[in-house]
Amino acid sequence: MxxxxxxxxxxxxxxxxxxxxxxxxxxxxxxxxxxxxxxxxxxxxxxxxxxxxxxxxxxxxxxxxxxxxxxxxxxxxxxxxxxxxxxxxxxxxxxxxxxxxxxxxxxxxxxxxxxxxxxxxxxxxxxxxxxxxxxxxxxxxxxxxxxxxxxxxxxxxxxxxxxxxxxxxxxxxxxxxxxxxxxxxxxxxxxxxxxxxxxIDTELFSVAPFDTDEGVLRVAYAGRLETVKDPELMFAVAAALDRKLGGRFEFHYAGSSDPARWPGFSAIEHCMVRHGALRTEEMAALMKRMHVGMLTSHWEGMPCFMLESLSTGRPFAGVHLPQFDKVVRDRWHGRMMDRRETVAESAEAWADEIVDLWEDVRAGRVEPARLHEAVQPFxxxxxxxxxxxxxxxxxGGGRVAAPERPAATLVAAGPRKG
Structure with missing residues (x-):
């Protein structure tokens, strides 16, 4: 048996x-x-x-x-x-x-x-x-x-x-x-x-080239919309991006939560594309059409969505949490940012960074294969x-001892602008 x-x-x-x-x-x-x-x-x-x-x-x-x-x-x-x-x-x-x-x-x-x-x-x-x-x-x-x-x-x-x-x-x-x-x-x-x-299933979330022909930035988030994910900041960043890019922006949400329960939704309803909850294969297909994956959470473990974004070759943009340093290097795999004093200040600063990242994508300075390689250890x-x-x-009735703890290793640092 x-x-x-x-x-x-x-x-x-x-x-x-x-x-x-x-x-x-x-x-x-x-x-x-x-x-x-x-x-x-x-x-x-x-x-x-x-x-x-x-x-x-x-x-x-x-x-x-x-x-x-x-x-x-x-x-x-x-x-x-x-x-x-x-x-x-x-x-x-x-x-x-x-x-x-x-x-x-x-x-x-x-x-x-x-x-x-x-x-x-x-x-x-x-x-x-x-x-x-x-x-x-x-x-x-x-x-x-x-x-x-x-x-x-x-x-x-x-x-x-x-x-x-x-x-x-x-x-x-x-x-x-x-x-x-x-x-x-x-x-x-x-x-x-x-x-x-x-x-991360790196075979399912395989690397894909960017499609920038339409000149429309497509940012994605997948998961529940609850307080810990900070939808207020998420929606404020999306609204700022829509304004700074003159409407050439789409915010794609994959999940079953109702965004309308959050006050900031009305400001981005016109540019939000709601996909509902997606199966893994559907999520992999969606990410191949995106340009950036965004997270604004107050805390996370090691989020699958971030790994899925990178595995598809899409840079990460969002909050800087200590454990993310194992995968992401700022300006090499995307943008990791700290919160400012207010939501409005954070949204403006983060949107500026993402616009800068979008320019890098359009100029061919972001290599999808490099991002995919970053998640291979996972x-x-x-x-x-x-x-x-x-x-x-x-x-089988045996006992298992934990292996010796290796020294922490970080992804090799990449070049920074400025």
């Missing part, structure tokens, strides 16, 4: 729910070794599968097992829940517990390991009775900047984070900062904690091998 890799996450692999975690889960399902049978315990967002039973479905060119424990329509997952009972996570937890006897029975069949991506459901995954790998994509950060119910149950969230570290057989974090957080909160987890940044071929190695060892 093949080893079973059980992934516990409230999503439908066939759906269009996007984010770093969902991207990672889909990569696992696509790239799991041939001798491993992936099983996702998630939610059905179409209503066409039996709840509480394993359905074999086609995904990414292979057969996988999918066991939804609840039916949550896609449109209800699109926006942040405003009450506990409507929370996608709570509905998933309730369904998981309802079907727990069946889930435990499945987990006991043959060799298996479990992976979970979120603190608050790690205890559920551990109830399957198999060794559990915890993959941490981001921390809970500043509660005041979150739209989710996390900010209302802050103490519970902190407790679930601590418990997750204690329960995990092995812990991966996507940044050194997150690893240090684990060590500070749960020192005993140190020997089984290591850094594994998010991965390719799924290089990254996921270690993760699958850990799962195989744990499924």
């Amino acid at each position: 093949a080893d079973r890799l059980i992934i516990v996450h409230p999503m439908d692999p066939r759906g269009v729910k996007v984010g770093g975690i969902e991207t990672h889960v889909r990569q696992l399902l696509r790239r799991a070794p041939a001798e491993v049978m992936p099983l996702l315990i998630g939610v059905d967002d179409r209503g066409d599968l039996p709840v509480g039973k394993v359905s074999e479905i086609e995904f990414g060119g292979r057969r996988i097992g999918f066991l939804p424990v609840a039916f949550v329509p896609a449109e209800q997952q699109a926006e942040t829940a405003r009450s506990i009972l409507k929370s996608n996570t709570v509905r998933f937890i309730a369904g998981f517990l309802r079907h727990l006897p069946r889930l435990r029975q499945l987990a006991r069949q043959g060799r298996a390991s479990v992976e979970v991506e979120r603190y608050e459901i790690a205890w559920l995954a551990r109830m399957l009775g198999r060794p559990m790998v915890l993959v941490i994509h981001n921390d809970v950060g500043d509660a005041t900047k979150q739209d989710s119910l996390t900010k209302y149950i802050w103490r519970v969230t902190k407790a679930s984070e601590w418990l997750a570290y204690r329960l995990a057989s092995h812990v991966f974090t996507v940044t050194e900062r997150l690893r240090d957080r684990v060590l500070a909160m749960a020192p005993a987890a140190g020997p089984r904690t290591e850094v594994l940044t998010v991965s 390719s799924v071929r290089r990254q996921l091998g270690r993760l699958f190695q850990v799962h195989a060892a744990l499924a």
Whole structure:
């Protein structure tokens, strides 16, 4: 019998729910070794599968097992829940517990390991009775900047984070900062904690030449529009770009959030192109038509969207966060910028930098192949091998020690203007 890799996450692999975690889960399902049978315990967002039973479905060119424990329509997952009972996570937890006897029975069949991506459901995954790998994509950060119910149950969230570290057989974090957080909160987890940044499918997000014939700058952002992503600054930068470029500008948004709930939307409604939530293949096709990928977040782990932009050969423009230094060099792979005193001041300064970047693109000074090369260390071929190695060892009843921590390496610095 093949080893079973059980992934516990409230999503439908066939759906269009996007984010770093969902991207990672889909990569696992696509790239799991041939001798491993992936099983996702998630939610059905179409209503066409039996709840509480394993359905074999086609995904990414292979057969996988999918066991939804609840039916949550896609449109209800699109926006942040405003009450506990409507929370996608709570509905998933309730369904998981309802079907727990069946889930435990499945987990006991043959060799298996479990992976979970979120603190608050790690205890559920551990109830399957198999060794559990915890993959941490981001921390809970500043509660005041979150739209989710996390900010209302802050103490519970902190407790679930601590418990997750204690329960995990092995812990991966996507940044050194997150690893240090684990060590500070749960020192005993140190020997089984290591850094594994998010991965990018460099074959799917292949490099493409720029098309600048129309003279219209196309800037893209993909993901949810919530406070932590700072839509106010994002929209202000877009409005400033539209003004500075005399209307020869488009802001492309890929995601299921409603931009109209943010005050700055009215100023850019005429130049925003809304694509809705896109599947991975659709996102790769969209980025080949863009010129710049933009992020304005207050904090991130290692965002998949940034890696996807660079892999396609599109420069990054946005906030400077410490972990981005592992991938991006300012004026070599795009523009990394700091916030000014006010949103208006930041928007003006950032827009000026992006206009300058656009001039570089049009003049042929930005080489797509160079940007694509910057993300090669994060390719799924290089990254996921270690993760699958850990799962195989744990499924076989062994223990896994974290490798020695190498000295941090940065992308070679490129030339700067001025």
